[in-house]
Amino acid sequence: MAWQSTKILLMSVEVDEKTGKKVIHRYVKSKSKGTGKNTTNKKLTLKKYNPILRKHVLYKETKYK
Numbered sequence: 716m717a718w719q720s721t722k723i724l725l726m727s728v729e730v731d732e733k734t735g736k737k738v739i740h741r742y743v744k745s746k747s748k749g750t751g752k753n754t755t756n757k758k759l760t761l762k763k764y765n766p767i768l769r770k771h772v773l774y775k776e777t778k779y780k
């Protein structure tokens with residue numbers, strides 16, 4: 716897909732305490748255009764505040780399926 720050349724998909728998988736089902740949260744970030752960065756085999760991780768869950772969530776880079 717064309718958007719994958721400029722964007723990175725980050726996902727977080729949580730288990731809902733009430734229902735016991737998996738809840739998937741997605742976050743899309745633009746790729747950096749900086750030079751000289753070593754990105755070989757390193758996956759991006761971000762810790763962002765999720766207002767729905769009211770806590771900080773760790774998002775990890777994944778491939779779109």
